[in-house]
Amino acid sequence: MVQASPEADPSAPRPPLDLLIAAPRGFCAGVDRAIRIVELALERFGAPVFVRHEIVHNRFVVDALRAKGAVFVEELDAVPDGAPVVFSAHGVPKAVPHKAAERGLDFFDATCPLVSKVHRQAERLVDQGRHILFIGHAGHPEVIGTFGQVPPGAMTLIETEADVERLAPADPEALAFLTQTTLSVDDTAAIVAALRRRFPAIQAPRGEDICYATSNRQAAVKAIAAACDAMLVIGAPNSSNSLRLVEVAEREGTRARLVQRAECIDFAWLAGVAKLGITAGASAPEVLVREVIDRLATRFAVTEHEIVATAERMVFKLPHGLAA
Known part of the structure; x- marks a missing residue:
């Protein structure tokens, strides 16, 4: 964790800082x-x-x-x-x-319904006699949960394009692929392209596995990254979708850093920054976004600009027994 910098002299003049705040950000449905x-x-x-x-x-x-x-x-x-x-x-x-x-x-x-959708797809594909190539990160709870929906050996984890090149399936004509929902759209596209090149008969998911919230938050970062000198992503270090937002910003040519709380801001890292992008992973509440902005305002004359890439209206039903 980055150590908090000493507090600035409140009487010192504050340099201007334009905040480009991505939307959507933070909590998903x-x-x-x-x-x-x-x-x-x-x-x-x-x-x-x-x-x-x-x-x-x-x-x-x-x-x-x-x-x-x-x-x-x-x-x-x-x-x-x-x-x-x-x-x-x-x-x-x-x-x-x-x-x-x-x-x-x-x-x-409380499994996200979009993750549950992937679980059901995995079961159907195995019932059809297909071996599943699952694009994801080893050890992530979503990956563990999805592998646990099918018999052992029915699914192979793919993390990189190099993994695709090493594959030697028993029946290349009976393959399908699925993906972890919180991955980078760009990284997944490259792996999917490699799979299609090596195995033209591979069956794709019925719909996009990367969830709408992951895709929307990544698109919102892309919408502001080029205009930013740097970007802060609010989220936890074990949050896959938050880490992917950092990667997306960096891929767009903007230096980016993950922070869990306002106290983690490294003001030395922000030296010379006039336009700062801010977003939050899908498991980070808006209160943490405001906390970060308030802390920035102790050092800078902050001007906020929310940049809305798309509107989200998704709502998921509560399980039977808890719904009002």
């Missing part, structure tokens, strides 16, 4: 839904409510829910008998809800 599920479970059952894995990848959000009575655990074995449990927005292997049902636990699945 899937994250809103997941957090609301935990809050409603707490209202219904009282504390504690157990949550398997971080509900979303943001420490501020996790700590706020913990203060309300949520208990975060990595495995279902840590959930006491009779306690309610929520599964994170990233999705879980199929064995997890089965085990919860066997134990008679009250459980609620």
